[in-house]
Amino acid sequence: MKTSFFPKNENFVADTVLMVRPLHFGYNAQTAESNHYQQKPDEAATEIAQKALAEADLFCQQLKEAQIEVLRYDDLPETPDALFPNNWIVFHRCGKISLFPMAAPNRRLERRLQVVLDILEENNFFYQNIFDYTSYENENQFLEGTGSLLIDRQNRVVYAARSERTQEAPLLHFCKDFNYKPILFDAFVEPNSENRVYHTNVLMALSPKVAVICLEAIPEGAEKTQLLETLADTGKQVLPISFAQKQAFAGNLLFLKNKKGKHFWVLSQTAFEALQETQKATLAQEGDFIVAAIPTIERIGGGSVRCMLAEVLNPKK
Numbered sequence: 001m002k003t004s005f006f007p008k009n010e011n012f013v014a015d016t017v018l019m020v021r022p023l024h025f026g027y028n029a030q031t032a033e034s035n036h037y038q039q040k041p042d043e044a045a046t047e048i049a050q051k052a053l054a055e056a057d058l059f060c061q062q063l064k065e066a067q068i069e070v071l072r073y074d075d076l077p078e079t080p081d082a083l084f085p086n087n088w089i090v091f092h093r094c095g096k097i098s099l100f101p102m103a104a105p106n107r108r109l110e111r112r113l114q115v116v117l118d119i120l121e122e123n124n125f126f127y128q129n130i131f132d133y134t135s136y137e138n139e140n141q142f143l144e145g146t147g148s149l150l151i152d153r154q155n156r157v158v159y160a161a162r163s164e165r166t167q168e169a170p171l172l173h174f175c176k177d178f179n180y181k182p183i184l185f186d187a188f189v190e191p192n193s194e195n196r197v198y199h200t201n202v203l204m205a206l207s208p209k210v211a212v213i214c215l216e217a218i219p220e221g222a223e224k225t226q227l228l229e230t231l232a233d234t235g236k237q238v239l240p241i242s243f244a245q246k247q248a249f250a251g252n253l254l255f256l257k258n259k260k261g262k263h264f265w266v267l268s269q270t271a272f273e274a275l276q277e278t279q280k281a282t283l284a285q286e287g288d289f290i291v292a293a294i295p296t297i298e299r300i301g302g303g304s305v306r307c308m309l310a311e312v313l314n315p316k317k
Contacts, residue, residue: 092178
């Protein structure tokens, strides 16, 4: 049976995002073992923080100029990865918030729920219920928000690549609570590698009509077949990217709209330059591009633009 598909339902595309201003960004040794994108810096910590702040501020300004609403607050000295808020909090149109278990102890300090709730209320976003999965940390089981979860809200499907940071028990718990069908699969960093892709959102991105995905990273078998069948059943055109493009963050895109309903693919300059012209043309059929230059954040933090954005879906809409 095919999943319901609602291609014109705009309420599933966010026009508001939550960001964190990275005053204290830096290399996080606690996450480096499982994040193959992170590189140890040669520069001084103060220089890295200054560069990252400049990159993040310019990116924020680009979003605002595109008339995408940005809600923002400052990080804390002990949270070098706080500019990636999508890993600890997810907002739902039903007026609920999910809080997620994270693998690195210093990343758990990023969960500043009251700060976020205050900002939301100041901007007329009101959420009533909190679904807290963080107790899974006591069992060494993790699920890092929309890093781990590719959520197709239209069709009630969640795609997730198994890793140290994306584990089955909390995933199934989340899917049961929110009535999502889980599509779980393996994905690896390189050909013939045993190293898993640390987050699903570095190999896959979704819009109402397109699925950007590094199919080369997923082994042949029943799970890959189910993944492709589900994408087809939900009306997604598959846009494959290569291992090299994945490594350039070409899977770490986010599809947004602005306050006037105009659509955008948001991605980094690294990712944009890695895409072929034919791939860009396919994406451009659905929206314009917002291209952010964030080389320091990508190199030191091991994440790109999608990781920097938590979609805020207004429960009133």
